[in-house]
Amino acid sequence: MRILLDVMGGDLPPAELVKGGIAAARGYGVEILFAGDPAVIREALALHGERDGERFSILEASEVIGMDEPPVRAVRGKRNSSLVRGLVALREAEADAFVSPGNTGAVVAGSIFTLGRIAKILRPGIAVTLPSVGGEDFLVIDVGANVDCAPEHLAHFALMGATYARDVLKIERPRIGLLNIGTEKAKGNKLNYHAFEILERGPLPFVGNVEGHHLLTDRPVDVVVCDGFVGNVFLKAVEGGVGAVSALLKKLINRRGAARLGAFLLRPVFVELRERLSYQGRGGAPLLGVDGIVVIAHGRSDAAAIQGAIDVARRAVESCLKERLEQGIGGWGGDGN
């Protein structure tokens, strides 16, 4: 299996991302095709006693798409970027999956332009795994690929999220919930109401509406479905809530001597807490619904996060995710339409 890694568009230097690719190759026995500046990649490989050859190869790309570039214009304009050249190589089957910590909008737009969509899937969606207090992760889809959705799009997110949860996360019968502001069917906006109507008639294991305040603690479902705007707000608000507690804890602890000793004794707890609640360490977010395995890593990804994202890609390839998604609703006992 060969994974294509875009080492140019992330927040951290390419050498850090190459390091993650090397760790993944060593850890999972995959080949890595690095897209980017060959000189930089060779130098980073040499640092770890590696060189380009069979296990590590290089796809030359002279341009870089920045984090703040308008996605569509960047993808159309920079044909020699690591992002676009990488996606073209994926389409030409030079690799089995594509991993990028770059501009999310550009990865989405580039994937749609270059790979196209899977038949019958109207819109791709980004699926992110979030940690729960009990230890098991759950999936949220979409967290930002589509910000203006129709009910059918949400139904497709549910289908893809369920398929991913079943075939990649190995949850036998994943429970699907719609993110809403109350649990009754009549709650929420029109979009959710109509999506609810589609899902309750369909073959997926749909359990109804779920609310955001207890997803991480009670984990009522395996897959949370929402439009990309709401999903992204949800994600950042959770991050904000977690961040506020730790910032305030630090501030309050520094004001008291006894508290400083207490905090010292609690250090291992705080370290584990951070690890458990970090979704960065969980690797990448698959972009589901495009005709190829594409994994979006966090822009701030370090080597460990990149290794995690490559692991996500590897498991998707091993699980034949693309073929499973192509079976569509038929793979869930639906009529295939």
Add this chain to the structure above:
Amino acid sequence: MRILLDVMGGDLPPAELVKGGIAAARGYGVEILFAGDPAVIREALALHGERDGERFSILEASEVIGMDEPPVRAVRGKRNSSLVRGLVALREAEADAFVSPGNTGAVVAGSIFTLGRIAKILRPGIAVTLPSVGGEDFLVIDVGANVDCAPEHLAHFALMGATYARDVLKIERPRIGLLNIGTEKAKGNKLNYHAFEILERGPLPFVGNVEGHHLLTDRPVDVVVCDGFVGNVFLKAVEGGVGAVSALLKKLINRRGAARLGAFLLRPVFVELRERLSYQGRGGAPLLGVDGIVVIAHGRSDAAAIQGAIDVARRAVESCLKERLEQGIGGWGGDGN
């Protein structure tokens, strides 16, 4: 000043809510008109050595609107509920403000039916104050009154939130931000884009888009504007993030002896943390845009939370909030349209 308190529709028993009303009367020198079952209210008053008369009076209401009743049907069907009778009494100027910990949807629907809207405000919005790490609160509007919004509605939320922040929270020139999933104007959905266009041309101190992950830590604006669905998701996601940290902390601490000692030393920190991040203790959320001062308290409000909500109502009355809102955009140097 007389505040009308609905003591029937909350999660806690009426006696607890009456206790909050008594505390508010004693603390702020306001009169309280309790809406509900007279026998229950008299008994609760007697418990605290009070009786109905001038300072405490009773508005008899024989029906109760439950938390899960469909709002519009409940408001239309239960004319003798504490909620509807209370709103009618507010309209008839028997009180200066109305406070209820009942069914939020029913308070919103009942307020619109009974009081009507302030001229030129298309939709009322619920404004909630959230804590920041630095200590100063900020406002989020709307958090659930309107789940399907047009750009003009968001512009009105901005106007009302800014007015509330200036005249009640006494922030001289409140900075307004639109809740979005990126800071550039082009980010996000169509609703936000068009709301951005209206706001950047208007007279309010609009600073642009803001993202949810740093609102509580950096507090980039005083007023965050969003549609009610997104605002409610945001609120519950923050609550979920905060809740996940504390649940996980407890779980991890219980597994380690040294950590238990550390946690003991940190107890005052944890207590202050909970107080600082609780928005329940911050009292009620004003429903802005209806023709009267209406404050929605949390359903789980205890006496202290009810006292807080009455304080919110009192400050709104003292600040002539209704008159300020009626001045509309004209009060901000706009052309009044």
